[in-house]
Amino acid sequence: MKREETIRLAGLSIGYTGKHSVKQVAGGITDTIFSSELTCLIGENGAGKSTLLRTLSGFLPPLSGEISIMGKPLKSYRETELAKVIGVVLTEKNNLQNMTVEELVGMGRSPYTGFWGRLRDEDKAKVAQAIDLVGIAELRDRMVQTLSDGERQKVMIAKALAQETPIIFLDEPTAFLDYPSKVEILNLLHKLSQEAGKTIFLSTHDLELALRVADKVWLMTKGGEVKTGSPAKLIVNPDTGRFRFE
């Protein structure tokens, strides 16, 4: 599969703009990410991982610098265009009642459906494909409210797959899961990056597991720095539990 540049960041600075003040969370972020690449974003609580993911997803404007997605500045995308390029799996829990797994995954087709959101045959085929790829065919007709956390996470990943975006951002996809589910989700994401050529970018605290599947690691510090490197070069200080690159 041809390796393509999907995300390019140049001197990116992220944070929040208030009425009278600007709070920078991290700055000077420069890197390029490619298709078929799985990047893990790690850092302590409060380092700004979610802020970075929200900025890259287009939810928050950057303070300065450039974000280029698929060769085009992020800010130049219209909402409906961006929905076909970036898929997300968030930590936000939706209390969905009376919706089947298939219907929820089908929502991923919204950017492609018409005014009423009706799925055409080709949309239904994409939904079925996403469900099969994630391995949740047996859950297809289950109501979402009856699923376990792990199953629900897989459904949201299938939703992102049905969205058919080259890039998927995931905010702590392994949080609140038991150990086997964590392994299963990360292996699935690895498979998607390798076999479907997706750019996967995820934040996580499950470092040991994540490092086994990651192609690249972004380390965010509370001082507002973001360092990037290979997982093999990441070392942990046994006294403080903090990470650094060799």
Added chain:
Amino acid sequence: MKRSVITGMVLLLASILVLFFLNLLLGSVAIPASSVWKIIWGADAGNDIWQNIILKSRLPQALTALVAGAGLAVAGLQMQTVFRNPLAGPSVLGVSSGASLGVAFVVLLSGRLGGVALSRLGYMGEIAMTLSAIVGALAVMLLIVWVAGKVRGNVTLLIIGVMIGYVATAIIGVLKFFSAEEDVRAYVVWGLGSFARVSGGQVATFAIIMAVLLPLSMLLVKTLNLLLLGDGYARNLGLNVNRARIWVIVCAGVLVAIVTAYCGPISFLGLAVPHLCRGIFRTSDHRVLMPASLLAGSSLALLCNLIARLPGFEGALPVNSVTALIGAPVVAVVLFKHRKEDTGE
């Protein structure tokens, strides 16, 4: 569309037709069904009094219930979805309170400031009441829309809406204190809510306004479906969440404003009907829930109006008491039944 959904819709439609006819048939004066049928179709039933009762009293009342029930149920569904709160209803944003405040200003102050009590003005007084309710409700709605543009959290917006309701109630309390007794009585009667208040001439205007607004509100089905997923996911799927939220609030707000202006504050229907429809159709899909709520809202309003007018009550029973007394157990039964099915108890 699934066969069960189509069956459900057909049954709801049939229930509306039956209840609508029963609303024309039953009342304190007994009129044979054949005569009612003739009068509806413009034929001469040979009795002017019957004709007057049907065309000037029962028909406007049934039409009002039909339209108001649909409007409140659709608005309630929209509110519950946009706030992701099952307890949200048409009244939560203070829109009904705004209507009440508008009416209170006009009714309670007319005697004191204008020298003529509005309650004595008859038809003109009714029009003034309707207009003041619309102005009050829309003023509150504009305030809410302005706030919605400023705050991001739904809960904050919900709390502000409830606070506006409290402030409106407090101002009404002060106005009542300074008002003439007969005006306070007129206001209290308006506040009881009724489908019988809308006269033959007004009901046409009311029905036409709602016939435009209700189909327009159906245009929001995809937006509402996306909002179910939460702001983040909705945004990621291409929805401008802030704009969508404002559209839904405006739509629901206008529906409630118009219904409240004509019928007074009608409680319960807007809150309960969406739950009833979710229970019956077992879906969150607004392509099903919106038309279902519209039909079920009409049906339930007609049923409540019928009960309020049953022989013995003679129209004296406030429709708000009936909506809650009949509707609450029905919704509870539907919810319990499906909860048992879900958990397999």
